Amino acid sequence: MTGLLEVDNLSKRFGGFVALEGISLSVRRGERVGLIGPNGSGKSTLVNCICGTLQNETGSVHFDGHTLNGASAHQRTRRGLARTFQLPRPFASLCLADNMRIPLLYSVATRERHSAGDIEDRCLDLLRQVGLDDKARRLPRELTQVEMRKLELARAMASEPKLLIADESMAGLTHSEIEDILTLLNRLNEQGVTIILIEHIMRAVMSFSQRLVVLVSGRKIADGEPETVVRDPEVERAYLGQ
Amino acid sequence: MRSDLFLLVCLAVGGVVFAAAMTLGNDYYFFAGYVVLQYVVLSTAWNVLGGYCGYVNFGSAAFFAVGAYATVAIHRFHPMPIPFLVAIAGIASGVVGLGMGYLTLRLRGAFFAIATLALAVVLETLTVNWDYVGGSRGAYIVRPEAIAPFGSYIRYLFLIMLLIAIGAITIARLIERSRLGLGFATIRDDELAAEASGVPTLRLKLIATTISGALMGMAGAPFPYYIGFLQPSSVFGLDYAINSIAMPLIGGTTSWVGPLLGAVLLGSLQQIATVTISSAVNLLIVGFLLVGFVIVAPNGIIGLIHKYVQHRPDILIGRRRIAADAPGPTP
Ligand SMILES: Nc1ncnc2c1ncn2[C@@H]1O[C@H](COP(=O)(O)OP(=O)(O)O)[C@@H](O)[C@H]1O
Numbered sequence: 001m002t003g004l005l006e007v008d009n010l011s012k013r014f015g016g017f018v019a020l021e022g023i024s025l026s027v028r029r030g031e032r033v034g035l036i037g038p039n040g041s042g043k044s045t046l047v048n049c050i051c052g053t054l055q056n057e058t059g060s061v062h063f064d065g066h067t068l069n070g071a072s073a074h075q076r077t078r079r080g081l082a083r084t085f086q087l088p089r090p091f092a093s094l095c096l097a098d099n100m101r102i103p104l105l106y107s108v109a110t111r112e113r114h115s116a117g118d119i120e121d122r123c124l125d126l127l128r129q130v131g132l133d134d135k136a137r138r139l140p141r142e143l144t145q146v147e148m149r150k151l152e153l154a155r156a157m158a159s160e161p162k163l164l165i166a167d168e169s170m171a172g173l174t175h176s177e178i179e180d181i182l183t184l185l186n187r188l189n190e191q192g193v194t195i196i197l198i199e200h201i202m203r204a205v206m207s208f209s210q211r212l213v214v215l216v217s218g219r220k221i222a223d224g225e226p227e228t229v230v231r232d233p234e235v236e237r238a239y240l241g242q
Numbered sequence: 243m244r245s246d247l248f249l250l251v252c253l254a255v256g257g258v259v260f261a262a263a264m265t266l267g268n269d270y271y272f273f274a275g276y277v278v279l280q281y282v283v284l285s286t287a288w289n290v291l292g293g294y295c296g297y298v299n300f301g302s303a304a305f306f307a308v309g310a311y312a313t314v315a316i317h318r319f320h321p322m323p324i325p326f327l328v329a330i331a332g333i334a335s336g337v338v339g340l341g342m343g344y345l346t347l348r349l350r351g352a353f354f355a356i357a358t359l360a361l362a363v364v365l366e367t368l369t370v371n372w373d374y375v376g377g378s379r380g381a382y383i384v385r386p387e388a389i390a391p392f393g394s395y396i397r398y399l400f401l402i403m404l405l406i407a408i409g410a411i412t413i414a415r416l417i418e419r420s421r422l423g424l425g426f427a428t429i430r431d432d433e434l435a436a437e438a439s440g441v442p443t444l445r446l447k448l449i450a451t452t453i454s455g456a457l458m459g460m461a462g463a464p465f466p467y468y469i470g471f472l473q474p475s476s477v478f479g480l481d482y483a484i485n486s487i488a489m490p491l492i493g494g495t496t497s498w499v500g501p502l503l504g505a506v507l508l509g510s511l512q513q514i515a516t517v518t519i520s521s522a523v524n525l526l527i528v529g530f531l532l533v534g535f536v537i538v539a540p541n542g543i544i545g546l547i548h549k550y551v552q553h554r555p556d557i558l559i560g561r562r563r564i565a566a567d568a569p570g571p572t573p
């Protein structure tokens with residue numbers, strides 16, 4: 001059986017700079033994968049290539065039985081691939097509830113019909129899950145950086161994805177907030193959502209992930225059981241020992 | 243308010259405006275009012291792309307001209323009723339809008355604006371060299387003296403422009419409150435995030451350029467009858483391009499009310515200036531007002547109202563677009 005997500009030999013350059021080189025990655029349905037690597041190792045670029053925000057030069061991405069090469073970002077989202085942006089990109093002129101409404105109207109509603117009342121309830125429910133429901137009518141610019149990350153996560157959840165990629169959603173959060181987000185991600189996972197967690201906070205990654213993938217300088221140097229991977233000498237040297 | 247009800251209210255207001263003008267009895271008011279209404283259509287149309295989607299179009303004159311020249315071309319072939327010409331002009335300029343959308347899909351910001359300017363230059367060159375519609379010499383369109391039951395022909399033209407304006411405003415408001423309008427707002431805010439949320443940004447942009455272009459062309463369709471003699475310089479001038487940008491900016495771009503307010507205000511001011519001073523000062527007035535507003539009230543008249551009126555009526559902000567002028571840094 002093939003996985004939900006199959007990345008095969010993917011490479012990406014920015015001009016002469018090789019950001020990703022020959023990345024292959026397979027993620028099973030329902031899996032929780034941690035993706036780690038030093039700053040600038042290409043984690044966000046990999047997310048961008050998987051989700052169609054950037055076009056990779058070589059290699060292919062298969063998702064849920066479809067090949068995604070050439071598919072636009074919105075088509076991938078509608079197929080069930082959602083991501084957060086590392087630097088939050090909220091819709092600045094829309095209130096928080098409407099920020100949720102966009103994926104509901106443009107992604108979920110293309111798969112199944114919902115009444116207007118349903119959608120309104122869903123918006124508030126999503127905000128409640130990240131603790132922002134009391135600010136549903138506020139604008140994003142009234143939020144703190146941390147709240148902005150939660151908004152980003154809630155908006156990704158709003159498209160009801162099969163695979164959710166969270167790109168450093170926990171940076172700057174307090175201990176208990178990290179626990180809250182982990183609980184939330186675990187609950188999503190129990191509901192069947194596959195999750196890739198990109199994170200620098202090792203404690204969070206280790207407790208969450210069933211498998212750990214390590215990127216260094218655009219190459220995948222390790223992929224396996226978390227405890228084994230962090231003890232891998234190459235990983236220690238390239239990443240943890242720096 | 244429901245959209246069909248809104249349309250009825252608009253028609254009622256339009257009826258009052260028309261009745262008032264009829265009572266005044268002086269054709270001058272129709273001539274002046276026609277120009278103001280034409281600007282209402284142009285600025286509402288510009289705002290569909292510029293205000294809702296955030297794509298600044300400097301080529302409004304080109305779309306207006308497509309409408310006007312569609313009329314000339316058809317008229318030369320065979321005179322037709324004006325409502326029919328308006329429909330044809332709308333289709334023609336809608337197609338041009340769609341074409342412009344396709345050609346500029348990947349362009350943003352200043353590059354998009356420059357491309358629209360280039361479109362206007364290209365179309366002007368084509369028009370100047372198209373002999374069938376008069377080329378650089380221009381073309382005469384003889385306006386009938388009178389038409390029943392309105393009396394003079396200008397009253398009929400005024401009524402048509404009034405109806406186009408009502409149609410344009412109704413469409414703009416409909417867009418604002420629909421899924422489409424919400425999608426447009428995400429394009430204005432952040433296209434990458436919009437795509438990541440499932441919004442087909444390229445398709446929505448094409449829809450916006452088409453609607454915007456079509457409405458501008460419809461405003462241009464009766465123009466040859468209004469002016470009587472159409473030459474390229476009478477439509478491709480700075481007036482239309484500048485006014486259709488300045489009016490929404492001065493009124494406020496977040497809701498349909500802004501372009502309407504801006505057009506009525508600036509349009510009337512220019513008509514008054516034309517009579518009392520000279521039409522040469524029109525663009526000067528616009529320029530000063532624009533600079534003033536950019537400095538004092540970057541969100542236009544609507545923005546000012548938001549700032550100073552605590553209980554702002556819903557009508558001014560639309561249902562969703564909240565607090566364009568709320569405290570905090572502007573993005
Ligand atoms: N749009 C871009 N243009 C040029 N270089 C880029 C671009 N995006 C990322 N990079 C470069 O690619 C490398 C990987 O970046 P990124 O994927 O953001 O790393 P990570 O998320 O692992 O910190 C970095 O060196 C970065 O400077």
Ligand SMILES: [Mg+2]
Nearest residue numbers: 043044045086
């Ligand atoms: Mg990153």
